[in-house]
Amino acid sequence: MVDLALKMLLHDRVRTAITVLGVTFAVSLVLVQTGLFLGAMRNASAVIDHSSADLWITAHDAANVDFAQIGPASIVERVRAVRGVARADNLLVGFILISLPTGSQEFLEVYAMEDFRPWGFPWHVLEGNIDDLRRGPFFFLDESATRRYGPFRVGDIRELMGRRFEIIGRTAEALSFTTTPIAFMDIRRLRSLQPNLLQGQTHYVLVRLAPGADVEAVRAQLRVLLPYHDVLTRAEWSERSRRYWIVSTGLGLNMYVTVLLGALVGVVIVAQTLYGATMEHLREFGTVKAIGGGNRDIYAILGKQAVIVAVVGFLIAELSAWLMRPTLKPYGLTLVLPASVHIATGISALALCLGAAAISFRKVARLDPALVFRS
Amino acid sequence: MSSLLREAPAILSSATHAAPAPAVLAEDVTKRYGEGVHVVDAVRGVSLAIDPGEIVALEGPSGSGKTTLLSILGCILTPTSGRVAIAGRCVESAGPAELAAVRRRSIGFVFQQYNLFPALTALENVAYALQVKGARRDARPRAKAALEAVGLGDRMHFLPRDLSGGQKQRVALARAIAGNPPVVLADEPTANLDSASARRVLELLRQLAHDRGHALLIVTHDVAVRAFADRVLVMRDGRLVA
Ligand SMILES: Nc1ncnc2c1ncn2[C@@H]1O[C@H](COP(=O)(O)OP(=O)(O)OP(=O)(O)O)[C@@H](O)[C@H]1O
Ligand SMILES: [Mg+2]
Numbered sequence: 001m002v003d004l005a006l007k008m009l010l011h012d013r014v015r016t017a018i019t020v021l022g023v024t025f026a027v028s029l030v031l032v033q034t035g036l037f038l039g040a041m042r043n044a045s046a047v048i049d050h051s052s053a054d055l056w057i058t059a060h061d062a063a064n065v066d067f068a069q070i071g072p073a074s075i076v077e078r079v080r081a082v083r084g085v086a087r088a089d090n091l092l093v094g095f096i097l098i099s100l101p102t103g104s105q106e107f108l109e110v111y112a113m114e115d116f117r118p119w120g121f122p123w124h125v126l127e128g129n130i131d132d133l134r135r136g137p138f139f140f141l142d143e144s145a146t147r148r149y150g151p152f153r154v155g156d157i158r159e160l161m162g163r164r165f166e167i168i169g170r171t172a173e174a175l176s177f178t179t180t181p182i183a184f185m186d187i188r189r190l191r192s193l194q195p196n197l198l199q200g201q202t203h204y205v206l207v208r209l210a211p212g213a214d215v216e217a218v219r220a221q222l223r224v225l226l227p228y229h230d231v232l233t234r235a236e237w238s239e240r241s242r243r244y245w246i247v248s249t250g251l252g253l254n255m256y257v258t259v260l261l262g263a264l265v266g267v268v269i270v271a272q273t274l275y276g277a278t279m280e281h282l283r284e285f286g287t288v289k290a291i292g293g294g295n296r297d298i299y300a301i302l303g304k305q306a307v308i309v310a311v312v313g314f315l316i317a318e319l320s321a322w323l324m325r326p327t328l329k330p331y332g333l334t335l336v337l338p339a340s341v342h343i344a345t346g347i348s349a350l351a352l353c354l355g356a357a358a359i360s361f362r363k364v365a366r367l368d369p370a371l372v373f374r375s
Numbered sequence: 376m377s378s379l380l381r382e383a384p385a386i387l388s389s390a391t392h393a394a395p396a397p398a399v400l401a402e403d404v405t406k407r408y409g410e411g412v413h414v415v416d417a418v419r420g421v422s423l424a425i426d427p428g429e430i431v432a433l434e435g436p437s438g439s440g441k442t443t444l445l446s447i448l449g450c451i452l453t454p455t456s457g458r459v460a461i462a463g464r465c466v467e468s469a470g471p472a473e474l475a476a477v478r479r480r481s482i483g484f485v486f487q488q489y490n491l492f493p494a495l496t497a498l499e500n501v502a503y504a505l506q507v508k509g510a511r512r513d514a515r516p517r518a519k520a521a522l523e524a525v526g527l528g529d530r531m532h533f534l535p536r537d538l539s540g541g542q543k544q545r546v547a548l549a550r551a552i553a554g555n556p557p558v559v560l561a562d563e564p565t566a567n568l569d570s571a572s573a574r575r576v577l578e579l580l581r582q583l584a585h586d587r588g589h590a591l592l593i594v595t596h597d598v599a600v601r602a603f604a605d606r607v608l609v610m611r612d613g614r615l616v617a
Contacts, residue, residue, distance in 0.1 A: 002495060002506055007492075011493060283490060290451060290484050291484070293507045369451045370452055372484070
């Protein structure tokens with residue numbers, strides 16, 4: 001079979017390259033923007049999503065998991081007394097100062113509980129035993145801290161709020177939207193570091209339901225008990241934390257605008273080059289008609305070219321997004337791209353290229369085949 | 376003439392009829408371009424018949440309507456009035472799809488501008504035309520045979536830009552005859568060629584038409600074509616005058 005569509009593309013190398021790059025540009029922009037956005041969103045609710053708590057009791061209208069508000073720790077006793085509650089524990093999320101070997105000070109976000117293990121915290125331990133936190137001035141530090149604090153090892157000593165602490169474990173994937181490194185510590189240690197602020201206080205109460213207990217029933221009881229708190233399911237709290245960042249930082253809008261502009265620029269480039277190519281090849285399309293081809297044969301050629309351009313451009317974009325990952329990693333940025341994003345982007349690229357080709361269809365349909373006789 | 380045309384299909388299908396049916400038949404064909412004050416009557420009442428294997432030259436001054444008539448006979452334009460039958464099929468009232476089908480089955484074109492696909496080699500140009508005409512696996516071998524018939528067996532894999540004008544026109548000729556159409560229409564096929572190349576192309580045209588029985592109409596300004604034709608028609612102001 002002689003593949004006229006493909007041969008024409010290969011013949012017009014420069015134009016084809018520009019068209020393909022138009023697609024690549026648009027698709028890369030969409031993939032990277034969406035990937036970074038979803039990556040940031042994953043970080044924004046990572047802690048919540050990985051906890052095994054069924055309900056989170058937070059201060060009223062708490063914005064997100066990082067910006068915690070304080071309340072009396074004693075409510076945990078009342079929560080434990082509610083029927084349908086299997087377990088309830090306090091969780092402190094504090095920002096404290098850490099002194100680095102260089103002498104400079106940085107902020108550290110500390111998650112502090114009495115017992116982490118029942119709540120699935122931390123969910124990815126690289127080194128160390130989380131139960132050892134109780135035994136002294138110890139903490140676990142997430143490996144992502146390397147970027148901000150420099151390299152560290154288990155056994156290293158760091159000053160937290162002017163007191164010596166030993167790093168006894170390393171975790172991974174404990175990230176927050178604020179990009180402040182995350183540490184894990186015994187709740188009493190954290191309180192002793194900021195006694196005025198934290199003594200007798202808690203930020204959150206995590207709740208695990210008894211087997212068979214009805215979430216809504218338990219929630220209703222808790223709301224009566226704690227009218228000045230919010231009682232949220234894990235999904236609700238996760239959603240609220242993410243929404244906070246989307247709205248407050250304009251990140252969501254930013255992503256939509258970039259995606260839209262990227263797609264628009266891509267469409268314009270592709271439509272423009274495909275249309276230009278059609279105009280330049282009108283005589284050839286006239287010849288196709290003269291030798292007995294119909295409009296459909298020509299549409300098939302244009303359609304096939306659009307598909308080839310879309311597929312090649314998309315694959316190059318996917319490859320470049322994939323190659324970009326290691327470059328982004330040192331900056332703490334991850335591209336989170338679920339299959340649905342790849343599929344949606346691919347289908348959109350295909351649809352947009354076919355749409356761009358369809359602009360030329362009218363021109364072809366009106367093509368005067370007598371033009372083949374003109375000189 | 377009028378009755379002959381209307382009965383054309385019957386004549387073709389009738390084995391008992393003595394005379395061969397004409398491959399091209401036109402009766403009182405007119406073509407009017409434009410509207411209002413810009414009306415141009417390019418063809419005014421032309422009737423003609425070309426038999427299989429017959430070579431007809433169509434001469435006339437510029438603007439006399441030669442290309443217009445050829446386009447009508449080639450089912451590229453529809454006449455404003457009159458009747459046209461190609462290989463026994465009346466086409467004057469056929470729709471675009473039917474006309475395309477007639478072009479596919481029954482007509483081969485040779486253009487002054489060659490109109491080869493620049494992205495395709497000589498072989499692919501011919502094979503692609505055969506593909507449009509419905510050939511599949513046999514497109515390449517048939518294209519090869521057609522190129523060999525025009526003496527381009529050694530240039531099959533050349534792109535048009537690497538061929539001389541005469542060679543390009545021979546590729547176009549191979550493309551026109553590859554599907555073995557009953558009718559071959561050529562519009563000034565030698566106008567862009569030097570006299571040696573022109574003679575080569577004309578000799579090929581004549582040989583192919585006679586050997587394979589194509590009805591051949593050559594529109595030309597070139598007096599050299601007269602010598603190759605069985606018959607010469609002259610057009611002036613949209614009418615056949617000889
Ligand atoms: N699409 C068109 N619209 C309007 N007028 C046209 C069109 N095509 C041709 N004509 C006119 O019809 C007349 C016949 O044109 P045609 O091209 O058939 O002449 P020709 O004999 O082939 O001339 P030449 O020898 O220069 O090729 C001319 O006056 C031309 O201007
Ligand atoms: Mg002409």
